[in-house]
Amino acid sequence: MNRPLHVAIAGATGAVGVEMLKTLERRNFPVASLKLLASARSAGKKMKFRGEELVIEEMTEASFKGVDVALFSAGAGVSKQFRQAVVDAGAVMVDNSSAFRLEDDVPLVVPEVNPEDVKWHKGVIANPNCTTIIMLVAVAPLHRAFGLKRLVASTYQSASGAGAKGMLELLAQTKALLAEAKDMDELAERYRDVLARIDPPKAFGDPIAFNVFPHIDVFQPNGYTKEEMKMVNESRKMLHDPSLRISCTSVRVPSLSSRPRRA
């Protein structure tokens, strides 16, 4: 894989898309050409890559002609919509969404954990949920060396896990609260009132400013959230151990991402 690749980023304007672009740049990834794809709303805008201005194109089924690798981070719906077009174009879709992670013919890969699984891909390689990645990088070597009996995981997930809108929501709520309260007692006392008067939350179902809640994504019939079950199911798949015992508690906290960078 030494020849430079024709790369597309699908969802280039999102919080993750921006990081994909910056990572290609920072790591001197051998890029022969870079195509920035997004919805019609963003088409025509420009983003810089290696000092050059690239124009964002609207993603269509024709976008993937000549592309070797398409990095997708535009939501599960978009990944499903364009999967066939990517495969038909002979490109490999590397998908950051949850769309295909548990499909039997899609490898779920973290390079530090199970790089060998990329070999059996059929046009789509998925990467796991953020919390699964972080946990398995630490835990997979222990599993290989000793074998895991059971995993108990608790997460502390920043507002940015919900993308740019999550960070905006944390900022807007915090600003509103500080503008109206001179100390923490007053802030606590007026918390619900102040938040009721600003834009209703879009990213989170609960207030995020100065709050934590064990509720990321929707609850499943078994009482765990979808976010928690991702860690269970994705870890079992990646460690090739379908009966591994895992319990996860996923909690949203009002923090920045652990390594913030300027977009």
Added chain:
Amino acid sequence: MNRPLHVAIAGATGAVGVEMLKTLERRNFPVASLKLLASARSAGKKMKFRGEELVIEEMTEASFKGVDVALFSAGAGVSKQFRQAVVDAGAVMVDNSSAFRLEDDVPLVVPEVNPEDVKWHKGVIANPNCTTIIMLVAVAPLHRAFGLKRLVASTYQSASGAGAKGMLELLAQTKALLAEAKDMDELAERYRDVLARIDPPKAFGDPIAFNVFPHIDVFQPNGYTKEEMKMVNESRKMLHDPSLRISCTSVRVPSLSSRPRRA
């Protein structure tokens, strides 16, 4: 214990002392008299109890004459300093600090968990760390019914766990950051610079605004923090099971206390 009691609050002006006073009031605790004790700095100030203004007195060894129950929340050092005076006065010290929790002749009690242990007190009854209390109220009935094999606990501890100064620090840091950054990217970029220009932190060794850190109290030789080992040792004592396997991860989060009230 139906006769009204002569009660003292040692550390009446602290965040916990204030809550003690309000709890006595809210629960109609049978108080024959209430003495508010604090350091010389607070002596002469006034606090309201049941509509009456009480003058705060400087705590001395003579303060406990005629007192039945002395509720202490003024730090471990103060509890140690006045223990003998309280016992000599024939009062019972109910101590919120960590000073005596693991002493063999001091019962460590949560009423919902091990009320029977108050019976063997010798003048001092301790109550456990906040996280131990919350966990054991849920877990003790399971232990009684089935027996625990192992406990894995992760905490999400608000800034108020460090008292009033913890809340002030969270507020001050958050205000400074929002004053200088228009969005989350800028805030992240300038985080260290902004915090370096305001008062250095007193409550926490790490920045608390928009941050989480797995570091509450000092690290012990075994790699756990003192806060984490409190949960281990206090739970073993209260459940009368010195070999119970417990692992705890204590994390500070930039939240309010779970049920904020006005002081």
